[in-house]
Amino acid sequence: MTQTVFEARQVSKFFPGVKALAEVSLDLHTGSIHALLGENGAGKSPLIKIITGVYRPDEGELFLDGNPIALTGPRDAIANRIGVVHQERNLIGRFSVAENIHLERLGAFPLKPIDYAALNRMASQWLDELGLDIDPRTPVSRLSVAKMQMVEIAKALSLRSRVLLLDEPTASLTAHETDILFALLRKLRDTGASLLFVSHKLEEVQEICDRVTVLRDGRNACQSRSMEGLGRQDLVRMMIGRGEDAGRWTARDRTGNPVALQLSEVSTGLGHRNVNLAVHKGEIVGLYGLVGAGRTELAKCIMGKFPITGGQLRVGGTPVVIRSVADAIHRHGIGYLSEDRKQEGLVLMHSVLENAGITVWRQLARWLAALTDGTIRTKVAPFIEKLEVKTPSLDQTVGNLSGGNQQKISVAKWLAAGVDILIVDEPSVGIDIKTKAYLHDLLRQLSDDGTAILLITSDMPEMVALADRIVVLNDYRVEGELINSGQYDTMSHAIMDLIHRVEAA
Amino acid sequence: MALPDSPASPATRQAKRPMARYFLTNEFGLAALIVLFAVLFGVTAQGFLSPFNLFALGRTASINIMIGLAMMVVIVTGGLNLALGAIGVCAAIFCGFLIQDAGLAWPLAIVLALALGAALGSINGWITVRSGLHSFIITLATMSIFFGAMIFLTRAQSYRGLPPELTSFGRIKIVEIVSPLLVVTVVVALLLAYLYRLTALGREMLAAGAKAEAAELSGVRVGRVFIICHMLSGAIAAVAALMLTARNGAAIPSMAGQLGQDWLLPAFLAPVLGGTLLTGGRVSVLGTCLGAFLVTMLTSGLLLMQIGEFWIQSFLGLLLLAAVLIDKSRRMLLDRSKLS
């Protein structure tokens, strides 16, 4: 017997000049996993912040067990057993796993000594329940990103939350980890918990959720209805107001083109051994591997951030030694679109213009002449427009834009730089469907125009949808190379075979 | 004022009309405070508006501003330069030595002194970049080294054999109340503003300071840019020291106190009040100038008000606190009126 445990009724939230949420409603049942869908900017994040007590609604009411409540802050939400796993890392790096899990509960008695033995014991239980093999005494900073995510979930679970929000929990998890997480979420659901699941990955939503609320432009596109009878296309239509025009993959063979980037028997200071790899002009080569296979590291070695200790690197057929990233970009025309947008990709506190123009300042600068915003604007604006970046102006601070728009700016930066070779690392992390599709089209189009692209992604469907050839990397070595057939099942099997062949051996 | 942790949430800020945005800037807040206190002192403090006091105020402020700018250009990188006083004194003494003992023409001596300042600054930068340590500890050590070496080599000798062109520079009055030193400061400030707004190098400094990793992966030579920042800091510190030399009429080792530490307070005060982020990546040349001017004016006004001399420092502290709080409440009020 399910019942409504939490309800948001006709909630609105205003920001100066913007109505972020307009009379949005949502109700969560016990024993249910409820999907919250919407494009970036549709109002998901204000709604989440209202539910978790960060914002107070300007209109409308919240109900818990049928009684109206006014949450005064995150702490109040926790006290009402509304837990949340945030999108950004909310862990204290130097603290142990156990301590992070129990951080909330230490607060009641600031002067009562912490019983670490008990803390570790309790933490172990939660970790076991999640099927995680982590010593609770390990400092969180030593964990991989995926494990940190699991710790955050353990943290929320340990609060015995009746309502648990999961904001893109699978964004940085591998398929295997995702399976473990889903098994756990189902178990929680079966014990009567009410889960709110926020994700861009519709496959996952369809797999695990039983009810759904979709937001579009700050309003309900559908309000807390059952997932039954809804197909992927239906969801997409509700989210973006029209159907999904899936990028059509077509077989291309560009191996006849001149080689743009070639690695021969390359060893690096980070531990790569005998890496052979070639990317031709106009070709997209996928570099697939599990987390920790050394893909990003290889990209950074090519960019000159870390040393190449052996073998030969050729750009456009000429052997080169790249000593710095600046050399790679300005002298050899290689660009790198980082997976870590916030740390490595963009300067969040600076404007759109500064971020998009950073790669071209040197080109545009003339000795002693002023490098005005106007000059940069002329150069950069066409790309910003072409990519349909939604920003009030080019002076907007990038940190205020949505993930998708941020990613578009990262791309615009490289388009403006006019690089011949582009290394793209996890391009669609934290990006909505529309932008993702758009990016895929763009990358195909770029390669058609002659740019050589090395694509790094853990998202197998993305890999199959984009790459011409796929190189499989495992443990800092190349395990093999496949021609992409465009068939998801066969390709994924072939790739996994390559990886597991080694592990079996 | 410098409220890096300003609560004005980004989402609220963008939607403001340009006029309101202007009222929210540090620069406007500082300017308003300066006007406020100027009126206050003009009414209550005898002699505040006398030509000599205005002249002296401008002269003192010009040096304090310059010291603040020398620190500001390093704060841009998220670092600090504790050695700027020591570098300045070294450069000034070197200049005095070149003129008095080596018999060089004074323009050449000044250029060489500035070069020494830049060189010492770049040593700081080079060690910081190569060691990967925080510039705090590096410049703490080099502060001792530079200053100690200078004292050792000169035996704390003063150089006063300076040509009148140089020494009168500190005393000339343009239109009764303006010191030429103030003109130098304005020129340097304008050059810096040009650097940060209108050159690739300046933009790279800000990008590298805000997020070194991102800047590097976008093709900025972060190490080199940081070294240039430190070099600039050394050169500006040298300018400040030469201005002080002109004002004192001699190059003296005690002009910035033991190890040059007397400069640290104005050096930090000005950029931080002016809205330069201590973590780097954001800079306000105008704010730094106004910040230094405000503090100098407060000191000057308090001295004139003849508050018991031993209590002046307390009042300066209270006024600073009041100034910061007034500015903060102004912002919050404006923010709130825009929200409703």
Add this chain to the structure above:
Amino acid sequence: MSRVTRVLACAGLALSVGSTAVLAADDSKFALVPGGPHPYFSAWEQAGKDAARDFGLAAADYKVPQKWELSQQNQLLESLLSQGYNGFLIFPGDSVGTGSTAAELVANGAPVIAGAGCLQDPSDAAFCLGTDTGNSAYLGTKQLIGALGDSKRIVHFTGFLVDPNTQLRIDAVQRAADEAGAQVVQVIADIDAPEPAEEKINAYLAAHAGEVDGIITTAWVPAVVAANALRKIGDKRIKMVGIDHDEVVLQAIKDGFVTGTMLQNPYGQAYIGAFALDKLRSGCTVKQDAPLMANALTAKFIDSGTAFVGADGVDNYVDAMRAATKALFDTFEATYLTCQ
């Protein structure tokens, strides 16, 4: 007010009774400005009040810079000029660096006298009324050597190296030692602040107490700290000559841990200084043939009196200084000034 100040104040009172030079109240408004907050100058405050009363001055105010910084002192002086002060007794924050400010004051019609310490020639100060720092260190060292036995190994504790006086003191101690066949085994400088003085002096005595026979101190804080250190290790074998009239040092002299101290005459400096400023303002000039003395810094030096006080004189040293002040005052106008 400390006991010493009170006693000195009484001395001033007595002096004023004997004085007949009571002038009509005039517009003379003098400022007595030390280099920074320091107990040495505390007698200046009372001396200024006494002088204002005795000579009918509008004011002779004791004005202290907030910090021991040259720039702070300069700013204070500028401000005082704006406030209408028209005569200055200044302890130069730097014997060279204060010269330019002094020149500016004089150019604005306010006579300047250097007090307690001198400005280096050439300067616009009418003369320097104070203690010859080098000579005082020389005499003190002589006294110390006289108290020593056959073994004459001396350690010298002194102030900041950026102060040019420090070098004068080091040289003077060395000269006195050379003349008497004594040996200066070590000079420890930069310890005119309590924490480093405590650390370095104790460290030195802990390791080298057996290798030294006498201590000469030429700065206030080291004298206090060294006197305490000797008392602590209870060693009366090591002789010490201190400086100034801190109670700790005086008590240590009484108890036999310290041989004696080199006293200066701050009260006399301020009292006579204010008198002379008034005279200078009313048209007097320094006599062409005035018996000015020369020291390492200036040829316009007037000794305000320095005296060695040992255990026998410590109880009535105030009388001695009073006598010195009176003797100097009685003949001052006749000896040094020509008035219309």
Add this chain to the structure above:
Amino acid sequence: MSPGLSRIVRTDWFGPFVIALAAIAIVAAFNPSFLSPLNIQVLLLAISINALIAFSQMSIIAIGQMNLSVGAIGGLVAISFAGMMEVWGFPAPVAATLALALGLVCGLLNGLVIAWTGISAFIITLASLSLYKGINLGITQAQPFYGVLDAVKAFGQTNVLGPIPWLAVPTAIVALLLWYMFNRLPVGRFILAVGGNQHAAELSGISVGFTVTVAHAISGLLAGLAGILLVARLQIGQPTIGDDWLILSFAAPVIGGAVLAGGHVSIPATLLGVVIVAIITQALVLFNIDPYLVQVVLGFLILGAVGLNRFREARLERPAGRI
């Protein structure tokens, strides 16, 4: 390397520990009197007080802020302590307690203003530095207080055991308490949590304002304690106490390897940083370095000590580069 040894090598205090040991060995080899009981006592006296100053700053570094008013609070507490004994004739324990309370209040004021207004600690403590120092000068008129009671003087000059002075006792207790607080008490962990990731700490329901206030209050208390001990050691209440503390207060934790960004402190490493500075200072006196060269040598020694520690860390990081 055995696992136990490897763990010790990786601890944050190992680098400074080795440097301190090496420094002691080198100085003692050239000058045996360095290890004489009297000299050890002098060394411990310097370390005791400087350690409190460093701890005071460390508590603020822990939340990722700076406290520029450490010295001003220490000086104000010191002269109040001496002044209460001289002017009001308070017995030493009462004066000490009241003076400590004053230090606490000064720190508390810093913390409250910072927490309430959200203005950066740098600005607030810069202003309060002026305020506290000004009050100090206003009260003393730059005159020292001489009326320090004999009991206090004795406390500052006698030893508790062998070469260990009484002054080291409060410092040792404070070090233990701080270690306990930062490692075992929730309030200490909150300070580190706020320093490490303020956003996360806030979302975990930790009151950032409360934590910041507590950290500043602790800092004020420790600075005050340092001031009181310094009065006992100097035997007078000097108004200049605290003027030179600022650089030292940062240098010791940083030499010990503290990260200025916050979120991590190490009591042993900070203590060792203080020890290294004390040894260097003393060695310069013992070796009769030309006074004009003292600063140069000091600078190079600091650079050397920090560089060595950095070198060790870099060596340790390298094998871990591949995660």
